[in-house]
Amino acid sequence: MTNKLPAGPDCPAWAQLAAAAPAAQARSTRELFAADSARFAHCSLQAAGLLFDYSRQRVTPKMMPTFAALADQLGLRERIAAMFRGDAINSTEGRAVLHTALRRGAAGTPLIVGGENIDALVHSERQHMLAFAEAVRAGGIRSSAGEPFSLVVNIGIGGSDLGPAMAVEALRQYTAGAPRVAFVSNVDGCQLTDIVAGADPRRTLFVICSKTFTTLETRSNALAARSWLQAQLGAAAVPAHFAAVSVNSKAMDEFGVHPEYRFALWDWVGGRYSIWSSIGVSLAIAIGRANFEAFLAGAAEMDQHFQGAPWAANLPVLAAMLGVWNVNFLGLPTLAVLPYDQRLARFSAYLQQLEMESNGKSVRLDGSPASTATCPVIWGEPGNNAQHSFFQLLHQGSERAAIDFLLPVNSSCDSQPQQDLAIANCLAQAEAFAFGQTPEQVSADLSRQGVPAARIAELLPHKVHPGNRPSTLLMFPRLDPATLGRLIALYEHKVFVQSVVWGINAFDQWGVELGKKLCDTIVPLVQKPETAGNVTSSLRGALDFVARERG
């Protein structure tokens, strides 16, 4: 039944948007502001503690009913309800999608799916994980040497790394008194080597996060960590230094994870949506129970907003529709995510997996090809650093991008005078991208500086900024745990709404499998290049080079 659902291009509202696009393309942002002196009031929203300012997007308030009509024609209300109640909307894997259940409040009717009380399951697992995190944090759980842990190393990759790593950095201000938390993901072993180089094994705890426990990168890092620990403290010490989170309890047994330090996960939690589960254990160790609960509560607040708010005042729906407008009607194939807060340095990397692993697909739910572009390329860096790197291209390059600015008002590190500078930079860039700098402005500036007319004529084309680069400015009072929860949930739901519009399944990831399968066959060839039989000439050439050059 799921795969018969309509997608955006099947809807009458889509044709209306297509009809409106040429005029919108032709209209400058300056004209949009000139036509509406209250544009900010008409094109911004405050909800769930966030200010969502889309006044610099290339839309008019008149288009909002068309976006709302599109949502209705797609049956979005029912599609949202189906996700929250646990229907198997991940049709290619036959699974429910219930990351929202991981942050539901205790009140209300319990969520029962397939006869199972999901709330009870989640609650008991969360208590187990948080009790562990608190005990590690407070030194109640100790190492084999009777020492409190001073270093916690999260070993995982993808959703078992990016969420916790991003959030621990984002909430560094809330980590006082906690052990240092470090992250190891890459298969080449360098991160682990660097971390253990300065570590005291008697005070080091490893947390292996892997939904499947079969992921090559995580397994090889976990085995290397175990060898290091064993070499330092002996085999008997291993269980006291290894916790793990997985659906694969057999693999946790075989690895030698401490029997009480094992945490469960369920099939209905996708890796990139799993930070709310026990996969967040290293975050919970870093920020403590109360902050972790506030993080969940922030996300739950966004869940309620998403389920209840009318389309025109619904942040995830608006964000999704603006994204669709930019990709499908304005032809902007990338989205630059630019936080003006160093603590959000990993946010765009996190979103890359969330958005591109979810919606980076070109077939619809029924297996037919998508008839339109789908997920944009997500990229970005902390805004100020990016200003001195790739902003040139954003301002004047031939490729245009849509932009999301993220901006806290209060400093995330008690440096308000410097955060004020970050705020000014962010607002300046938002204005520059929207309005640019006209030939008249450039010319007036240069003649004020006494530049001769002939030189002005030469410089003019180089100094004009065309503007009309659409951006959304997401502001919030401070980057606290609840706000981070709201922000992540906002993007999660945006991704879901966009998948509904594009008619694709946001919750599988078949595109990552081929490379993994090929890697399994190539590992032995890299180890023994001379055994490579009938391989492509390119592969043969690379293997020969490895054989010649390996030290």
Ligand code: F6P
């Ligand atoms: O390769 C992609 C992926 O399957 C992601 O979806 C997932 O987050 C990551 O690998 C890690 O998987 P696991 O948690 O099972 O080790």
